[in-house]
Amino acid sequence: MTRRKFTSNFKTKVVLKALKVRQTVKELAQKFEITPQQINTWKRDFLKEADTVFSKGEKSKKSEEEEKKDQLLKVIGELKVENDFLKNALR
Numbered sequence: 001m002t003r004r005k006f007t008s009n010f011k012t013k014v015v016l017k018a019l020k021v022r023q024t025v026k027e028l029a030q031k032f033e034i035t036p037q038q039i040n041t042w043k044r045d046f047l048k049e050a051d052t053v054f055s056k057g058e059k060s061k062k063s064e065e066e067e068k069k070d071q072l073l074k075v076i077g078e079l080k081v082e083n084d085f086l087k088n089a090l091r
Contacts (some may be wrong), residue, residue: 006034011042019043025039
């Protein structure tokens with residue numbers, strides 16, 4: 001059995017309906033043919049990241065860290081190439 005993949009639009013739609021509390025999570029799960037636990041997980045993730053929605057132009061800490069990591073890996077790669085070149089030149 002293959003795993004079903006859901007789009008972010010679908011997840012958002014389900015979470016927003018769950019936040020409206022017009023139907024129970026169990027009813028929503030039956031309606032969308034997913035488990036109540038999945039809805040609760042998406043809801044928790046959605047609420048955890050909600051504060052980033054209104055931050056304009058600010059980069060998240062994760063993306064800044066990833067950017068710095070990428071830059072450092074690039075420098076390491078350049079230094080390795082330079083080091084290997086110099087080793088071969090001295091032989």
